[in-house]
Amino acid sequence: xxxxxxxxxxxxxxxxxxxxxxxxxxxxxxxxxxxxxxxxxxxxxxxxxxxxxxxxxxxxxxxxxxxxxxxxxxxxxxxxxxxxxxxxxxxxxxxxxxxxxxxxxxxxxxxxxxxxxxxxxxxxxxxxxxxxxxxxxxxxxxxxxxxxxxxxxxxxxxxxxxxxxxxxxxxxxxxxxxxxxxxxxxxxxxxxxxxxxxxxxxxxxxxxxxxxxxxxxxxxxxxxxxxxxxxxxxxxxxxxxxxxxxxxxxxxxxxxxxxxxxxxxxxxxxxxxxxxxxxxxxxxxxxxxxxxxxxxxxxxxxxxxxxxxxxxxxxxxxxxxxxxxxxxxxxxxxxxxxxxxxxxxxxxxxxxxxxxxxxxxxxxxxxxxxxxxxxxxxxxxxxxxxxxx
Amino acid sequence: xxxxxxxxxxxxxxxxxxxxxxxxxxxxxxxxxxxxxxxxxxxxxxxxxxxxxxxxxxxxxxxxxxxxxxxxxxxxxxxxxxxxxxxxxxxxxxxxxxxxxxxxxxxxxxxxxxxxxxxxxxxxxxxxxxxxxxxxxxxxxxxxxxxxxxxxxxxxxxxxxxxxxxxxxxxxxxxxxxxxxxxxxxxxxxxxxxxxxxxxxxxxxxxxxxxxxxxxxxxxxxxxxxxxxxxxxxxxxxxxxxxxxxxxxxxxxxxxxxxxxxxxxxxxxxxxxxxxxxxxxxxxxxxxxxxxxxxxxxxxxxxxxxxxxxxxxxxxxxxxxxxxxxxxxxxxxxxxxxxxx
Numbered sequence: 001x002x003x004x005x006x007x008x009x010x011x012x013x014x015x016x017x018x019x020x021x022x023x024x025x026x027x028x029x030x031x032x033x034x035x036x037x038x039x040x041x042x043x044x045x046x047x048x049x050x051x052x053x054x055x056x057x058x059x060x061x062x063x064x065x066x067x068x069x070x071x072x073x074x075x076x077x078x079x080x081x082x083x084x085x086x087x088x089x090x091x092x093x094x095x096x097x098x099x100x101x102x103x104x105x106x107x108x109x110x111x112x113x114x115x116x117x118x119x120x121x122x123x124x125x126x127x128x129x130x131x132x133x134x135x136x137x138x139x140x141x142x143x144x145x146x147x148x149x150x151x152x153x154x155x156x157x158x159x160x161x162x163x164x165x166x167x168x169x170x171x172x173x174x175x176x177x178x179x180x181x182x183x184x185x186x187x188x189x190x191x192x193x194x195x196x197x198x199x200x201x202x203x204x205x206x207x208x209x210x211x212x213x214x215x216x217x218x219x220x221x222x223x224x225x226x227x228x229x230x231x232x233x234x235x236x237x238x239x240x241x242x243x244x245x246x247x248x249x250x251x252x253x254x255x256x257x258x259x260x261x262x263x264x265x266x267x268x269x270x271x272x273x274x275x276x277x278x279x280x281x282x283x284x285x286x287x288x289x290x291x292x293x294x295x296x297x298x299x300x301x302x303x304x305x306x307x308x309x310x311x312x313x314x315x316x317x318x319x320x321x322x323x324x325x326x327x328x329x330x331x332x333x334x335x336x337x338x339x340x341x342x343x344x345x346x347x348x349x350x351x352x353x354x355x356x357x358x359x360x361x362x363x364x365x366x367x368x369x370x371x372x373x374x375x376x377x378x379x380x381x382x383x384x385x386x387x388x389x
Numbered sequence: 390x391x392x393x394x395x396x397x398x399x400x401x402x403x404x405x406x407x408x409x410x411x412x413x414x415x416x417x418x419x420x421x422x423x424x425x426x427x428x429x430x431x432x433x434x435x436x437x438x439x440x441x442x443x444x445x446x447x448x449x450x451x452x453x454x455x456x457x458x459x460x461x462x463x464x465x466x467x468x469x470x471x472x473x474x475x476x477x478x479x480x481x482x483x484x485x486x487x488x489x490x491x492x493x494x495x496x497x498x499x500x501x502x503x504x505x506x507x508x509x510x511x512x513x514x515x516x517x518x519x520x521x522x523x524x525x526x527x528x529x530x531x532x533x534x535x536x537x538x539x540x541x542x543x544x545x546x547x548x549x550x551x552x553x554x555x556x557x558x559x560x561x562x563x564x565x566x567x568x569x570x571x572x573x574x575x576x577x578x579x580x581x582x583x584x585x586x587x588x589x590x591x592x593x594x595x596x597x598x599x600x601x602x603x604x605x606x607x608x609x610x611x612x613x614x615x616x617x618x619x620x621x622x623x624x625x626x627x628x629x630x631x632x633x634x635x636x637x638x639x640x641x642x643x644x645x646x647x648x649x650x651x652x653x654x655x656x657x658x659x660x661x662x663x664x665x666x667x668x669x670x671x672x673x674x675x676x677x678x679x680x681x682x683x684x685x686x687x688x689x690x691x692x693x694x695x696x697x698x699x700x701x702x703x704x705x706x707x708x709x710x711x712x713x714x715x716x717x718x719x720x721x722x723x724x725x726x727x728x729x730x
Contacts, residue, residue, distance in 0.1 A: 010535055018615035028539075031699060120615045122606065122696035128437035194607045194694045197701055370539065371698040374615040 007034060010370075014042050018120050018374045021384040024361065031369050038361040044388040051348035056082055056315040057155070059348070063335070064150045067352060067386040069112040071150055072098075072105035072141075073328035074335075074352070079154045080235060080324035081335040085317040086156060092237075093281040094158040099237040100274045101141060101153055102326075103267040107178070108137040109329035110260040110267075110381075117257060117378030118189060121198055126189040133181055136174045143167060156312060157285030162304035168275050175268050182261065190257065199254035203364040203376035206251060213363060216353045217331020218259040219380055223251035229327035240277065243270050253379035260381065288312060314343050328353055330381055354387035402669070408504035412673055413493045413646055421642050421684070422635050423455040429688035430454075436692035459631060467627030470533065477531025482625065482632040485524035489639040492517035496646050497572045499656050499672035511569040514647055515556055521640055522548045522602070525611065528633065529621035540620025543699050544611045550706035551602040557714035558594040562651045565721040575655030584652035587724055591717035592652045594710055596683075599648065601706060603641040605687050607694035608702050641684055649679035 010026040013019025023039035047066055051059045063078045064071040076098055083089060090098070111134035118126025138148050143164050145151040153160055189195055205215070210223040220227055228245040230238045246262035248255035282289055284306050291309040292300070300307055319341040325334045331353025338347040357380055364376050400406060408414055427442055431450065434441025442454035469478055495513040497503035507513060522544050529541015562584055566574045578584055585592040601608040612620040619625075622633040649655060656672030697705070 008535060008538075010539075017618060031539075118695070122609060122613065122615065123694070124433060125437050125692045126695075128439060132438050188693065189695075192694065194697055198695060198698060369698050369700060371610075371613065371616050371696075 006030070012373065018377070020377075020382070021388070024365075024373065024377075026365075026370070026373065028370060031371075033365055033368055033370060033373065036361055036365040036373065038358055040358060040384060041388055043385045045385070047350060047389045048348050051345055053344065055313065055343050056317065056345065057312055059345070060152050060155065061150060063350065064152060065385075066350075066389050067328065067330070067333075067354075067383065068149060069383070070105055070109040070329040070386070072101045072153060073326055074333055074350075075152065075154045076102055076236070077324055077326040077328070077333045077335040079156055080326065081322045081337050082156050082315075082317070084324060085320060085322035085337055085339055086315070087318075088157050088285050088287065090158045090285060091282050092279045093162075094283045094285075095236045096274055096278045097144075097159045097163070097283060098154050099241070100271060100278075101144065101151065101159075102236070103270050103274070104137045104141050104144075106329045107264050107267045108134040108141075110264050111137075113260060113330075113378075113381035114185075114189075114257065117381070120374035120378035121195060123189055123192070123195065126185065129181075129185065129188075133178060136177065140167070140171060140174055143170070155284075155306075155308070156315065157288045158283045158306065160306050160308075162283050163278075164304065171271065171275060175271060178264070178268060182265065185261070190254075190261065196254065198371075198375050199257065199379065200250075200252060202253045202368065202372050203379060204250070204252045205360065205364060209363065210251070213359050214356055215331075215360065216356050217328070217381075218246075218263065219256055219331065219357055219360065221245065221247045222255040222259045224249045229325055229332050233325060235324075235326060237274065241270050241273050253375055256379040256381075316341060316343050330354055330383065330386065331357065350389050352386045352389060354383050355389070357382055358387050404502050405504045408496075408498070408502075409494045412498065412677075413496050413642075415490065417677075418490045418493065418639050418642060421681075422638050423459070424452070425638055425642070425681075425684050425688060426455050427452055428685055429691060432685070432689050433692040462628045462631035465627040467625070467629045470624050472533045473624060474531040474533065477527050478624070479629065481524050481528035481531055482622075482629045482636070485521055485528065486632040486636045486639065488517065488524065489521040489636045490643065491520075492643045493646070495571070496643070496650070497575075497655075498676060499669070500572060500576065502669060502672070503572065506572055507570065509569045510571045511559060511563055511574075511647075511651075514571070514643070515559055518602075518640055518643055518647075519548075519552045519556075521636060522552075525621050532621065532624040534624050536617040536619070536623045537621050539617050540611050540623070543617075544621065546699065546703060547601065547604075547608075547610065547706075550703050551598050551710075554594060554706060554711045554714040555598040555602060557711070558591040558598065558717050559647070559651060561588060561591040561714065561717040561721045564718060565724060567725075571650050571655075575650060575657060578654045579657040583654045588717055588720050590713060590720050592648075594713045594717055595648060595652070596686075598706075598710060598714075599641065599644045599683075600687055600690060601702065601710075603637045603644065603687070605637075605641065606690045607697050609691075609696045610699050610702055613696055641687055642680065645680040645683040645687070646676065648683050649676055653679045653683075655679075 006029060008028045010028050012024040012026055014021060014023050021043040025037045025039055027034040047062055051062060060075060063074050067074045111130045115127045115130030118130060142148050145153040145161060205223045207223045207225060210220050210225060224247055226245045226247045231245055243266050246259050246266060248259055288309045291311050292307050296307040317339045319339055321338045323336045325332055333353055334351040336349035337345050340346040360380055365373055431441040442451035445451050445454045445457045469475055492514045494504045495510045525544040526541045529537045563569045565588055566577045604611045622630060625633055656676045659671050659675060
């Protein structure tokens with residue numbers, strides 16, 4: 001038989017139960033994957049081009065759409081870039097509230113990733129549990145912001161709402177529940193002998209390769225590189241928080257999952273610290289606060305929220321450019337804005353963590369089994385719309 | 390008129406019609422199919438903090454959900470792809486289902502009620518159940534789909550890996566009882582002890598291989614959804630898909646009945662009850678309950694385990710289960726020697 005005859009080209013997706021919104025072109029020799037090429041772009045939504053036609057405030061909902069599940073961190077990245085362009089800074093309480101929502105989003109985004117990975121390995125229990133436990137953070141975020149996922153909570157100069165009454169107690173209950181729950185996941189999924197057999201030593205990403213390929217987020221930290229934007233380039237309330245960067249040395253699929261589990265635990269600690277240390281004060285920058293008519297002031301105090309001042313709606317940042325980066329749940333997200341002084345950005349650029357991790361498909365899924373494709377895919381927590389933007 | 394009714398009743402109750410058609414044959418196989426899939430979904434739902442099937446007959450927890458599903462399968466159009474081998478594509482699922490349930494004819498219900506009694510009825514059951522997976526290969530090839538082909542090949546690898554140790558561990562019990570006649574085996578167990586106590590190694594091996602050969606979790610490798618969509622059955626729709634899905638459950642049913650007879654004392658011990666028809670209903674019910682427990686245990690694995698990779702399953706089968714089944718043969722000899730000494 002010639003070389004071509006015993007190699008089968010397998011098109012996994014976009015109509016496939018576990019491909020996501022993308023296509024994986026796998027070359028298979030028997031049960032061994034010779035090479036795999038990800039074919040991305042199926043959910044490209046022209047976010048960058050679309051942003052050039054919108055007012056600055058309208059871009060907030062836009063940047064939240066692609067990285068669904070991890071919306072708040074991307075919202076934060078964009079707003080930080082915009083604030084740098086405007087030369088303003090949010091008041092301390094707003095910074096802490098932003099950090100709070102960012103960490104809540106990180107928890108439910110990681111649960112989302114763990115659940116999808118579970119069903120890719122065939123563990124429907126891990127999937128259902130993770131999707132239920134994710135719901136708790138979503139419910140609390142809804143009480144804080146009014147939306148389940150697309151919060152649009154962070155606006156230039158502050159946040160839209162203050163903590164609702166009784167939020168601290170509800171959150172403490174939720175955190176205790178999550179802490180009780182994580183050992184259950186260990187019993188049924190992480191320490192399950194079948195899961196271990198499927199993940200240990202599968203898709204090993206070596207440290208030097210991870211650095212060379214520019215991998216970000218938990219996938220990088222699972223290879224033993226303690227790189228976290230929250231530590232390297234702290235923003236919001238992170239400098240005042242006490243937390244560890246979770247790393248693992250193994251670099252295999254199991255390590256990537258366990259880094260996420262560790263980050264969930266760290267986020268739980270951070271939320272406790274945030275709620276304890278949060279300073280009092282306004283939640284919007286003084287300049288905008290002054291623009292709100294006095295008749296709305298009572299309403300704002302009563303409802304603990306902001307009446308959006310008209311000036312925010314037609315923002316005209318000065319000519320220039322600004323860049324901001326945040327540690328989103330899936331890794332480092334970079335936002336870059338070029339302004340020509342008009343109410344719409346001249347150029348807008350998003351570098352999402354998934355587009356930086358997509359190279360791992362080609363790099364890791366090679367000389368492994370067909371069944372390892374979903375095992376590695378799931379461990380990357382790769383989200384096609386976030387990569388396609 | 391009464392004479393005619395009585396004649397029909399007698400005909401139905403004659404073993405060579407009752408066994409293949411009613412119990413443990415076609416009708417109860419279908420009833421089990423509908424019930425066990427509901428039970429599987431309900432058990433998984435309990436573990437996963439959900440309700441599971443609920444709205445079809447809400448008073449009984451949606452127990453006839455699968456009847457609704459079956460009606461849907463029946464009314465859906467079975468699409469035959471252009472490029473498929475029509476003959477293999479259409480007859481594959483039918484023969485797969487038929488050969489899966491055919492082995493029920495050789496299963497006795499009580500000491501004196503069976504379609505036929507043979508010196509080698511154990512072999513007949515095993516041989517007939519081992520036939521079914523061949524049609525998975527035919528289906529995988531005939532549907533002309535890459536995922537189907539891979540699924541069929543996986544089945545091909547697994548047939549040899551699971552059927553051989555399954556045979557050996559069943560034959561270990563045959564050696565222990567000194568017969569391959571299923572009726573005689575139950576008789577001996579009621580006098581000695583249950584097979585699972587006499588040879589636990591064979592029981593464990595048989596149970597794991599039962600999961601492997603009926604593609605239950607953690608060995609749901611042939612249909613692995615996140616890898617190869619639905620394996621050999623990827624192209625199927627309508628009632629043809631229903632048959633392919635049902636076939637593995639029917640095979641599980643047959644193997645569970647066999648497990649109950651080999652290891653759990655069959656229809657013994659009978660409850661001391663007397664009512665019209667109790668000579669038939671009681672042993673049938675006892676055997677059925679034991680098989681149902683085994684089936685429930687098998688489908689419960691879905692909520693506990695993810696799935697193994699095929700090379701890991703093959704390694705498990707050849708490196709551990711096959712030696713274990715050979716060991717269980719030796720264990721049978723040891724038990725026998727102990728018995729005679």
